[in-house]
Amino acid sequence: MKTKICIEDIKIKKDDHTTIFYRDQGFQIIGNSTMGCGIDYVKSIVHHGLKNREAPLPYKEGEVSREEIDNEKKEYLKAIFDYKEIEEPAAAILSPTESGEFDIIINENVTAIVNSHNGQRLFMSILVFVDSNLNKKTLLKLFKATIDAKNAALWDMGVINHFSFDPLDVEDNESILIASKGLTDEVTSDESYKIMKNIQATVRKAVNQSLGNCGYPKGVLAYMNDVGVVVDDLVDAGMELVVGIEKTQEIRDNLKKQIYHSLEDLNVVSFIIAGIRLEEDYEKHRVSGVDVDDDPAYLYSDEVFGMSVANQIAGTKAIFNFKRYDEAKPGIISKLGPVLDDVFAGLVAGCMSKVFEV
Known part of the structure; x- marks a missing residue:
């Protein structure tokens, strides 16, 4: 993966399984990542892959409660934080693939990083960086725009149909995470709209590229x-x-x-x-x-x-x-x-x- 990100002062550490994005001023995030959900401030964003594992935890449906699974994932990630000396607070994405398998698209002040894996079920995580200070209202708009762009790309590549893929039947650790430089009270409607359209185009292109590497479109x-x-x-x-x-x-x-x-x-x-x-x-x-x-x-x-x-x-x-x-x-x-x-x-x-x- 190229290490260039639209936010110039981001620092990146990477090894075979883990990619860490961090900056001294931190990030304002919104998303449904494995750790760090909702709207929050974090110092670091961690993408950790479990090499050669079809699923992040060796459980079958119903064997243990959802709460137990979630807690074990968080404990696992916290152990990774300690081992990698990651500065907290941190958000984390847990992937059933090697974290190095990214597709990245940069478009002006937006960077979209997509990790896809077409195993037993299609897994996808989307990490978006925005080189701006945003308010919470705009962050919510961008989160929706990212989901819309993902679904548009799934449609583009022929992934969505009743027989092969149900958008609701996804890996429970799939993540969408948007990170801006920080919060501000003032974001004009024109600025918000421009960033939203940029995110839609960038995420759609990145997801299309990632799905192409997973064997789509199908024969x-x-x-x-x-x-x-x-x-x-x-x-x-x-x-x-x-x-x-x-x-x-x-x-x-x-x-x-x-x-x-x-x-x-x-x-x-x-x-x-x-x-x-x-x-x-x-x-x-x-x-x-x-x-x-x-x-x-x-x-x-x-x-x-x-x-x-x-x-x-x-x-x-x-x-x-x-x-x-x-x-x-x-x-x-x-x-x-x-x-x-x-x-x-x-x-x-x-x-x-x-x-x-x-």
Whole structure:
């Protein structure tokens, strides 16, 4: 990480696990950091990473109380403060990744530092420095602006959707911390607005950059995995309806190869992504007056999707094959919603038709 921060008199100490930001005059902070929540004054800001740990504490949900977990985190961080000789009062961010893995964007008088980790769940911490003295009202506005910018970046990168990421299902130690040089009674509306827009742009850019390093945006295989579909399951489903000939390993291998090949077709990918988006909208009842929870008989656009996928891969014969897979719903296809069962039935039917093409 570059050590240049928009506040010139900040001093930075860094080792493999811990980065310490401090200044003689301290910081006025606002945020929900692991330690130092709310609006407060601190001398130091500490970002500590737990290398090679998926979670900061080895507990499963319900094993111990939330209060016990919070207290142990604070005790752990206080031990770090003593060991590193950190000047208190201090705020701290506890990360399940190495603290050195930052993405940093500097834009005039704002610096955004983002730490992301795409493990069992997406973890993200955001630390923003503002080279100004601010009042509490402005700090609250900037905290909201940072959250808005984070969510905008999640949307930009395709992270937010019902199947892959619920913004409320995050690591409990995720942090957003904003640090200004100090407090003042006078911040004009124009100054407040300018800083807010600067923070939104800077945080959005930094989060986008950090998510890019975590593997976003995702490819079609990752989107399929979000809805519980992997290629091997599709191969199993395809093999279930093979009749009249021996089910050989060669057929399985050819089918798998064909599925991967078909997933390179932009039109096939378009139908799959459209199906995933539509399934989510239906499941969340986002369209007033539309309820397809029981897969009503009058809903046939899903079958049009399925037939279109099959036809794109192997033409008219695949459409007839699609009807077999749509009616039998073998394997993984039977576990999908009213749109995706047809989309993936079409994918399997098209690929099977292509495998046996003469």
